[in-house]
Amino acid sequence: MVDVPAVMVGTAFLADVRPHHRRRVLKQAIGQLPDELKARVMALGRLEGEYEVDSILGVNSNSVVIEVGGDEGELHVGLFTEAARINHSCRPNAYYRFSPRRLTMEVVAYHAIEAGEEIVMSYVPLDTARSERRQFLKETWGFDCTCSLCHGSELDITNSETWRRRMTDLRGSVLHARREGYFQDAINISKDWLHFSELEMVPPLLAEYHDTLAELYRLKGDLINATRYGRMALDGWVRLGSVEDDQLEKARVFLKDLS
Numbered sequence: 001m002v003d004v005p006a007v008m009v010g011t012a013f014l015a016d017v018r019p020h021h022r023r024r025v026l027k028q029a030i031g032q033l034p035d036e037l038k039a040r041v042m043a044l045g046r047l048e049g050e051y052e053v054d055s056i057l058g059v060n061s062n063s064v065v066i067e068v069g070g071d072e073g074e075l076h077v078g079l080f081t082e083a084a085r086i087n088h089s090c091r092p093n094a095y096y097r098f099s100p101r102r103l104t105m106e107v108v109a110y111h112a113i114e115a116g117e118e119i120v121m122s123y124v125p126l127d128t129a130r131s132e133r134r135q136f137l138k139e140t141w142g143f144d145c146t147c148s149l150c151h152g153s154e155l156d157i158t159n160s161e162t163w164r165r166r167m168t169d170l171r172g173s174v175l176h177a178r179r180e181g182y183f184q185d186a187i188n189i190s191k192d193w194l195h196f197s198e199l200e201m202v203p204p205l206l207a208e209y210h211d212t213l214a215e216l217y218r219l220k221g222d223l224i225n226a227t228r229y230g231r232m233a234l235d236g237w238v239r240l241g242s243v244e245d246d247q248l249e250k251a252r253v254f255l256k257d258l259s
């Protein structure tokens with residue numbers, strides 16, 4: 001699914017401008033939207049007792065970084081009316097990829113999602129421990145998480161915590177091995193990391209994984225495997241058919257440079 005923003009606003013504007021002025025500008029911006037889109041914005045969830053525009057943005061927007069005028073990326077919040085309908089789950093079946101060039105929000109499935117199954121994303125980085133996750137959701141979003149994992153069995157919860165800790169540790173080990181020049185170790189550990197991410201059902205896009213292996217083999221000087229994984233990555237990006245073609249382009253350049 002690809003969504004485009006109804007409203008995109010820099011966080012500097014939200015922080016620097018006086019509240020009444022900010023609300024007036026935002027209301028004006030929403031008022032200028034085409035009727036159907038405006039109706040979708042106004043139908044979004046909100047909190048009782050807060051100013052309407054503040055509440056709509058607060059409950060439904062996503063933080064994204066976009067480049068303005070060739071400068072370093074600036075933090076913005078975007079209101080994506082379809083993506084905003086997606087609830088949080090500590091056991092997500094999808095995640096979003098924001099394209100700073102196209103300003104689109106692409107919702108990508110971690111694995112096949114059955115017809116009728118709810119699409120859910122994690123509002124919190126996946127390596128956050130359960131207690132911190134629940135605290136963050138409560139303090140930042142104002143809700144007690146009721147997702148399937150939070151309502152799951154003790155065994156489910158313990159397994160998930162263990163696998164995520166392993167994923168975080170292994171990711172650290174890959175980076176360390178790479179930094180120290182132990183590229184074969186980094187390759188082996190990446191394979192272990194993939195195993196745990198599959199157990200936890202949050203594997204990376206295969207193309208992303210193949211990109212990583214291709215680069216590690218290149219660093220190791222094994223150009224045959226670098227090319228093999230580079231080709232697999234390129235095929236993967238083509239198959240994904242993403243609106244964000246940065247990685248596809250990078251995979252092409254990688255292979256060209258190798259040859």
Ligand SMILES: C[S@@+](CC[C@H](N)C(=O)[O-])C[C@H]1O[C@@H](n2cnc3c(N)ncnc32)[C@H](O)[C@@H]1O
Pocket residue numbers: 044045059060061084085086087088089141143144145146147
């Ligand atoms: C971006 S909206 C998600 C879509 C919203 N449920 C709707 O129907 O439009 C975020 C709000 O949904 C609710 N929500 C999302 N995930 C939740 C969860 N795991 N447990 C409880 N409430 C959740 C919370 O009220 C939260 O502030």
